[in-house]
Amino acid sequence: MMKKNEILACLRANKQISDFEVRIVDKDSRELFYVLQHLQINRAVKVNTTTIKVYVSNKKTTGSSTVTLTAADDAKTLNQKLKKAVSQAKAALNAYYPLADKGQNYKAKKPSAKDLNAIASNAAKAVFKADVYRQGWINSTEIFVTEARNEFISSNGIDHIDYDFKIGIECIPTWSNKKEEFELYKYYQSNKIDYKGITKEIDEILKAAKERSRALTLKEVKLPEKLPVLVKNDMIQEIMWVLGNDLSYRNVYQKQDHYALNDVVSENPFDLILKGTISGCAASRRFDDHGVVLKNRTIIRKGIAKAHHGDIQFGHYLQEEKISGSLPVAELKAEGSSYKKEPHLIIESFSAPQLEEDSGYFGGEVRLAMYYDGKKYIPLTGFSISGNIYESLKKVRFSKEQTVLSNYKGPEYFIFSDMIIS
């Protein structure tokens, strides 16, 4: 691949390019694929991805076009690509917006060398440590350990460098009730090494598969008409994505936002703080795609929409003074509510949680839920829940228990009182 200096020389030599952004990602990963506890394939990935965005701007308009660099490129072919990109940028002009100012370059310290093979192997061991049941087992496991060096360079003098680390584990637990086998799905993701945490999470999903194997249907268990529904994991991640999107500069500019500033999102006075990084959140980033170094922003304070966030283009169009950049992770702070004594329904696993940003519809088909009837938990399966997120958030409560997901830190459960169970 071409060296950074060669790329920059080509960009600077093209006088029609008014600005540019270059993103260079060097990724190194080790992957293990198991059927039961038998290794089927191991993989190594060592690749560079270089993306170049060129701008052709004047005081009124900005045109941009993106090209990618491949191993086939040299100065000659890159110059040809840049020439074409300039012509494409001129053909697709938008209202003017500036690039991010230089400010202070973010230079992460290079982390000490990690043995990705050993980490992958230890992660597999941590998974299999939970595989101890006679009627339950882990049917397949995929381990992804990835390290990446991310560099962002712009014509405004920005040169950020950061390093990413992620462990991803797909695990399929199965449980047999002697008549039939039942499985669930788990995708664990983290940006830190926590082997004990992996074992704990795999053990929990195995136990959940056991519950699915003895789960009853709504024909067998009559639920009260009004029942608090607790959602967790994937559905909370969906809700965070929708709230972040709704209060983004882009949605405001496109008039696709549901909340104006100072609108009441919820009667529950929770705070939602968007951030660049949270320990344990795999979606964390130090800077966004335009090189804006990310800082915390409270978009909902005491249940009221208080600020927007997002990228520099739409922030500039809205004449925002302090553009936050696109913030990828969220921390929710709220007073925990007690739910354990009253009857309730915990949705442990959806087939696929659904949340439609425009209409607010949310719900889905439930693979496993735990119904507490006031005395004991009863596993349930094969039914659906549905609601409208914008309505349901008005009266939402939160659990005292806390969790960390790939884009979220905060209460483990959102408690909704108005969902339809069918």
Add this chain to the structure above:
Amino acid sequence: MLNQFLKSRIPDARKLVRELQKDFDYVSILGTVVSNKIITVSTHVNSIDDVDAECGFVIKVYKNGHYSEYSCNDIEGLKANEIRKAVRLDKTVSDDYRVKMLQESEHVDDYLREDSSSLSDKEIMTILEETKDGLHARDERVINVVSRYTKRQTSKIFVSAKKCLTQKYDWINVVLMTAVRDGGNIKSNYEAEGEADSLTALNKFREHAPGVLDIALRMLKAKPVKPGKYTIITDPSISGLIAHEAFGHGVEMDMFVKNRAKAVDYIGEYVASPLVNMYDGAAECVSAASYFFDDDGVEAHRTHIIKDGILQTGISDSLSAMELGTEPTGNGRRESYQRKVYTRMTNTYFAAGKDRYEDMIKSVKHGYLLCQTNNGMEDPKNWQIQCTASYGLEIRNGEFTGEMIAPVVISGYVIDLLKSISMVSDQLTVHGSGMCGKGHKEWVYVADGGPYLKAEAKLG
């Protein structure tokens, strides 16, 4: 024409295969370049980008009962020792390997399918722009129109001791999304046109655009469905979604190897109404999921999955077929050269039947015509299904009432749903520009479809 960079690397690939064969019992190299020309015209932002979504190689080797793979940007000058080092297993990994070695037959071929239109960026932008402006002019409630043309050019080479294959194929997607707003009520609708040539795709896009807006505007008044069991008629996209989620994922034979598919116990059994026939195959038609050979270097096939309601067989990648002692069906696909091969669907659809669409609608006492794929989820082990339609149109006493519900989630037990199919229309459409994940990752382009189906289903 095959990407020149890939073409230039065929001698390197052959040399590397020979070198690695000294240490490994099986070696293959897949090279991939996917170039996307993306032209976006929207109410707020326009752009033209040329992005190589993929450009790289994956080297697959086998020794001592397991496979190793190394993904990299280039193979020119790549030393066998670098690959050995990269795929070295940690000494603590259990050495309980049991996988067999792939056996291949001699096969050398070159394949080509290219866009026959030669439209300039300007011509394409003009069509997108006029369509966008036309929709805005029709109704002031339109707040955003996004029109996106994507020309995807895929070049692949597959080189092993016995094979040297090349393919180049193009696919054009034109997607229209329109968002409308009435006070705080926001709704959006989309349609994607996929064709092998640009002009046909853009003409269809232009023709269908007013209908996309009409539906978005009707959605402003749509109500949620009252949960319950209903008679449904599925449009071809929802029929395809059901095929895909019910018995598409359910017969991916890497799931058989992992004992993750209930279907393995039902081969030769009735799993659907006798009216039902279902197929999959990259050779089946020209679509977003059609190719000449898969990422294992196996030629595209056509597989008859359900015949007259009886489950016949599954689809497979090479490794799964070898483990199960069956023939591979050309369904080994990677999300990119950076990811592993899995068994994946291509064009999955129910075959047409004998009923007229009009008769099917007339036969419904109370139910819904369910339209437009939104998304779905598989459950191959326990056969629960979830399919979401963007909207449904109410039918009472054989006539549309004008009422719309949106969105609509179909759920239930796969076999109950497929056995309830009582009418199958004589029209068939395979359509697709969407992507499909396996679990919650590994995204590949797929197409699906079928005729209109009449069935009984739980809606929520």
